[in-house]
Amino acid sequence: MKVPxxxxxxxxxxxxxxxxxxxxxxxxxxxxLCAPKAVNATDTDFCTGLEVFxxxxxxxxxxxxxxxxxYRQKITLWPPxxxxxxxxxxxxxxxxxxxxPDAPSRSSPQARFWRHWLxxxxxxxxxxxxxIKGQELSxxxxxxxxxxxxxxxxxxxxxxxxxxxISLLPEESVGRGFWDMDKFLSRFQLITPEASxxxxxxxxxxxxxxxxxxxxxxxxxxxxxxLGLALPVCVxxxxxx
Numbered sequence: 001m002k003v004p005x006x007x008x009x010x011x012x013x014x015x016x017x018x019x020x021x022x023x024x025x026x027x028x029x030x031x032x033l034c035a036p037k038a039v040n041a042t043d044t045d046f047c048t049g050l051e052v053f054x055x056x057x058x059x060x061x062x063x064x065x066x067x068x069x070x071y072r073q074k075i076t077l078w079p080p081x082x083x084x085x086x087x088x089x090x091x092x093x094x095x096x097x098x099x100x101p102d103a104p105s106r107s108s109p110q111a112r113f114w115r116h117w118l119x120x121x122x123x124x125x126x127x128x129x130x131x132i133k134g135q136e137l138s139x140x141x142x143x144x145x146x147x148x149x150x151x152x153x154x155x156x157x158x159x160x161x162x163x164x165x166i167s168l169l170p171e172e173s174v175g176r177g178f179w180d181m182d183k184f185l186s187r188f189q190l191i192t193p194e195a196s197x198x199x200x201x202x203x204x205x206x207x208x209x210x211x212x213x214x215x216x217x218x219x220x221x222x223x224x225x226x227l228g229l230a231l232p233v234c235v236x237x238x239x240x241x
Contacts, residue, residue, distance in 0.1 A: 057069075064151070094158045122158075148206060
C-alpha cells in the first residue's frame with residue numbers, strides 16, 4: 001500500500017517536531033538540576049529579608065551554590081554581588097558586613113569571623129536598589145573555602161548606622177581572620193541587624209562537575225522561536241495525524 005506524498009511529509013514534519021520537543025525537555029531538565037537548592041532548615045533562621053545576587057547563578061540567599069556549571073569556582077572570581085534590602089528606609093544609612101563564621105572549617109572555626117566585606121555609609125535608597133555605595137573599610141574578598149574543609153556559610157548583615165562614625169581598630173585592620181565581630185558590634189551599639197542572609201559553598205575541587213549536568217550556553221526555547229517552531233504546534237500536528 002502506497003502512502004500519499006502529503007502524508008509522508010506530514011509524518012516527517014511531526015517526527016521533527018517530536019524530536020525538537022524531546023531536546024527541549026532534556027535541556028529543561030538539566031537546567032532544573034543545576035539550580036541552587038535551599039540550605040538545611042537549621043540554617044534558614046539567619047535569612048531575614050536580605051537578597052544577594054551573583055552573575056549567572058542569580059539569587060543565592062539561603063541557598064547552596066551548586067557545583068554544576070563551575071559555579072563554585074566562578075564565585076571565587078566574580079566581583080562583589082548585588083546586595084539588596086527591599087525594605088530599607090530611604091532616609092536611613094546602613095552598614096553591610098559579610099563574614100565567614102566557618103573559617104577554617106565549620107567543625108573547627110578558630111579563625112571566625114573571617115571578614116570578607118565591610119562597607120559603611122550606605123544610603124538606604126541605594127541599598128533598596130541593590131547598589132552598595134559607601135566607604136569600604138574592608139574591600140570585598142570572594143568566598144575561597146580551603147580544600148577539604150567542607151561547606152562554609154557566607155553571612156551578610158545590614159545594620160542601621162544612625163549617624164555613627166564607624167571604623168576599625170588598628171589591630172583589626174591588620175588581618176581579616178580571627179575578627180571579634182561581637183566586640184565590634186558592641187563598640188558601636190549595633191545590636192540587631194535590620195536584615196540578614198547567607199549562602200553556602202565549598203571548595204570547587206571537592207565537588208567535581210564531571211557527572212553533573214551543565215547549563216547550555218543558549219536556551220532551547222529561544223532556538224525554537226528562531227526556527228519559527230513552538231512546542232504546542234508540535235503537539236497539535238501529532239494529535240491530528
